[in-house]
Amino acid sequence: MKTILILAALLTLPYLTFSQKVDGHISEKGENGQSTPVVGANLYWLGTTLGTTTNETGYFAINRPKGAELLVISFVGYQTDTLLVPSTQTRIMHTLQSSVDIEGVVVAGRAAGTHFDRVNPVQTQIITRNELERAACCNLSESFETNASVDVSYSDAVTGAKQIQLLGLAGTYSQIQVENIPALRGLASTFGLGYIPGSWMESIQVSKGTASVANGYESIAGQINVEYKKPWEDEVFFVNGYANSLGMAEFNTNFRMSVSPKVSTMVLAHVENMSFENDHNHDTFLNHPLVKQYHLLNRWKYDGNSFESQVGIRLLDEDRSAGQLAHENIINPFGIDIQTRQYEGFGKAGYIFDRPNTSLGLIASASMHDQQSVFGQSLYTGRQQSLYSNLVFITYIGRTNHTIKTGVSFTYDDYSESLNNLSFDRIESTPGAYLEYTYKWLEDFSLMAGARVDRHNMFGTLFTPRLHMRYQPIEQLNLRASVGKGYRSPSVIAENMYLLASSRNMVFLEDIGIEEAWNFGINITQKYMLWFRELTINTDFYRTSFANQLIVDMDRDPTNVYFYNLDGESYSNSLQAEVSYSPFHRFDFSVAYRWNDVRTTINGELQEKPLVSQYKGFFTTSYQTESKWQLDYTLHLNGGGRLPNTNHLPEELYRGESFPSFITMNAQVSKTIDRWDVYIGVENLTGYTQKNPIISSENPYSPFFDASMVWGPLTGRKFYIGFRYAINRQ
Missing domain, CATH: 2.60.40.1120 (Carboxypeptidase-like, regulatory domain)
Structure with a gap:
């Protein structure tokens, strides 16, 4: 570590001169x-x-x-x-x-709302604000409705928590960042997708496979980076209102101002309220939790000639209630109450030297997540205090097409967790250093090779090598290949909080180690001119192979869930093909198909991982008229998969061995009038829902009660309406 710091200092000294x-x-x-x-x-x-x-x-x-x-x-x-x-x-x-x-x-063109980065050696799909507005995007969990790569589903049938899947793997294996700062880690992983308002987002970058070593040793399956609106380029004033047929309403606003020619600031605010009690399937349980959320972000930017910096604070307060409805025949209703508070401060600073492609940057953040919750008769409390810093130095060797990125990072997490009388307190600290080399030959070939070494106080030394290559033999063809390693330290209780909505006992058979996996991937992006319009075909295959993995065993018996380390083989194969085309003016569509083969050794047997769809079909289309009407439609075909074993349950509670395939449809109509956007839409147009998602709902304190076996929609047809108003929108 000392050697790397000394080398970085020596490299920096020759360039400490002023430039414009x-x-x-x-x-x-x-x-x-x-x-x-x-x-x-x-x-x-x-x-x-x-x-x-x-x-x-x-x-x-x-x-x-x-x-x-x-x-x-x-x-x-x-x-x-x-x-x-x-x-x-x-x-x-x-x-x-x-x-x-x-x-x-x-000759005129219309920019697509989603596109692939054509020069990045890491396969990256960029979701712009235009694409986010094609659906009612209330938060990050609802931002992927028109995306074929990321799946979103409920983690259980009562709390309203949502989870994502990428390459057939749970969202915990994808590194989620907000402007390159790690987010939704540890205790925030369960409900964190609802903590990023949709109207705050400027764009989302979705990368498959391992990412740059500069971002850490995580990102086993991929990386999702969210970019917020910027105080130096977005609307002077913006307001958004939304309401749906379930009784949920939200209000968003942001405004920016220039304090001086070099200093600008922006304030973003979000208020959300869900107060209607809905029990569509009459099982006495709320189909959606009652939620009140207040969220505020203030950020500042200083922009000098060679030095620039950002600082900001973020505050979140959320109350979430769920469970059984009060009823005269229910003596002791199963209630869920979750109170969450988040506080975060962050800063960035960068200096550009008097040398091409040479800069020094620092990213730092400090945050606190506090949760007090009750699940029936179980009490869970958790507090996570985190520090993160990343010092990055970028320069070149010889010519500017030979780039070096090196730096040091530090991550610190202080966890205070308790479940009933059990304590899960721990401190995780990880200093690390990395070096990454990038070679570019014109726009035809690029190679990015990197490695990092981290010292985890609980799991020892972690070595993370990664390699990405991109080759463009002709202008219309891009070939990519990647291989890399990733690690992840699991927060067992927080990441499996959905199991608290059941009567299962948590049984730890051994101390849980750090998860470790290799990821291999290839990608082919081909463009054709069809009837004078560009058609894009994107095909990729990724394999993730685990050396160690946290196994959550719900198959052994219906009254317990067992946690232990992988003893055997575990892998995920994901093959996807996507076609995008604009057959005529202002009309776009995409169609995709994905096949998943996800298998894990559970209780000594290599078998299909439960609650994972075997395949996915996808179709989305958008049409915009000259009079500024826009029509959007999306269809999802979700393939069937395996259910956890329920053979030991009473016959009337048996759920079978698998769940069926099903289709969901969303549609939206929007109209632009000067500075106003007005939209109306419907989600789950066919009204398809999972029947009886809660096992033994009539007796939630029985040993068989389980609300965690969710594979389909929990709510039928949902209508919504909203508006957006912007001044000086860029």
């Missing part, structure tokens, strides 16, 4: 008059080799060589522009022309 940085945003004006970011636009100073590209928000930052004043901006399908940038100018806001007039012929 030029940054800004590149966008294009759509047909409705709104500006949308251009991702991957190329910029370089005329007469030099110094260049850069715009990121997923259209933002760029580039050093200015001495005497350079002409900046060239280009992107496929747009006019190439050369801008005169005087030495006194440091910020550029430029709009590319998406249509070209040649003797009366007009």
Whole structure:
């Protein structure tokens, strides 16, 4: 560790001189008059080799060589522009022309709401704000309705907690970050998807397989990074209201202001209320919990010539009640009450040196998660205090196409957990260091190889190697391959809190070790011109093979759940193909199919993992009229799978060996009127629901009560209505 720090310091010393940085945003004006970011636009100073590209928000930052004043901006399908940038100018806001007039012929384009990053060696799908608005996106768990790669389902039939799956694996195996800061870890993993409001999000990046070693040793199945709205580029004022037929309503607002030419700030607020009691299947249990949530975020940005920084605070307060309805025939109802408080402070700082592609950055955060909860007669309390820091230094060797990223990180988690009279207190601290090399040959080939070493106070030394490659033999074809290792320290009680909504006893057969797995993947992205329009076919295959895994055994008997380490084989194979096409103007569609083969050794037998669909079919389409009406429709075909063993239950409670396939449909109609967007829609159009999701619901204190075997929708047809209003929307 000392050696790495000394080397980083020596590399830094030669570049501690002042330079001028030029940054800004590149966008294009759509047909409705709104500006949308251009991702991957190329910029370089005329007469030099110094260049850069715009990121997923259209933002760029580039050093200015001495005497350079002409900046060239280009992107496929747009006019190439050369801008005169005087030495006194440091910020550029430029709009590319998406249509070209040649003797009366007009060529126009409409940006897709979801697209694949064409230059990143890591397979990454970017979900933009336009895509998020295609469905009623109340929070992160509902942001993947129009995405074929990420599955979302309920973890149990009473608490309303949702979980995601990527590559057929639970969401805990996907690293979730908010602007490259780890989020929804440990105690926040159960209900955390509901802690990120949809209207706050600017974009989501979904990566399959292991990610960059700079982000840590996790991300076994993939990585999901959420970008919030920015105080220097988004609406001056925004407000959103939403209500649905179940009685749930929410209100969101954000506003920004420039305090000075270099300082800007933004405040985001979210209020959510669900107060209607719904019991559609008449089993005396609420189909949805009663929720009150208040959420506030304030962030500040300082933007200097060579130094920039951000700081912010976030506060969350949520009360959640669920369980049996009060009824005169129920003497002791099974009630669930969960109170959650979150506090977070974060900061970022970056310095750009007087050398191309050379910078030093620091990301740091401190957070506290506190939960007090009651599940029937069980009492669970938990508090997690966390610190995170990541120091990153980026430079190049020889030429700018040989990039080095190195740094040190530190993660600290203080857990205070208790379940009834059992304590699960622990402290986890992990210092680490990493080195990553990236080679680029024009836009045809890129290789990213990295490794990191972490020292975990409970599990010892963790070595994490990773390799990603991208090859573009022709302009229309992208080939990717990846291999890497990942680790994960499980929070057994918090991550399996849905089991508290049952009478099962938790039995620990041994001390649980750290989870460890290898991930291998290949990806082919092919583009064709079909009837003068671009058709994209994206195919990928990923295999995850576990060396150790936490086994949650619900098959051995119906009154207990057993926790132990993997003793045998465990793997996940996931094959997916997706086709996207726009057959005519303003009309887009995507169709996809995924096959999952997920098997784990449970109780000495390699068998199909329960509650995982064997396949997934997907279709989504969108049409926008010239009068600014938009119609959206999405269909999900969810394949069947295995259920946990219920052979030992009484005959009237037996649930069979598998669950069937089923279809869900969502639709939405929206209209843009000046600064207003008004939308109305329906979820689960066919009204399909899982029958009797709760075992022994009539007697929740019996040894057979279980609300954790959920595989399908719990609510029938749900209608919603909402609006968005924005001033100075970019």
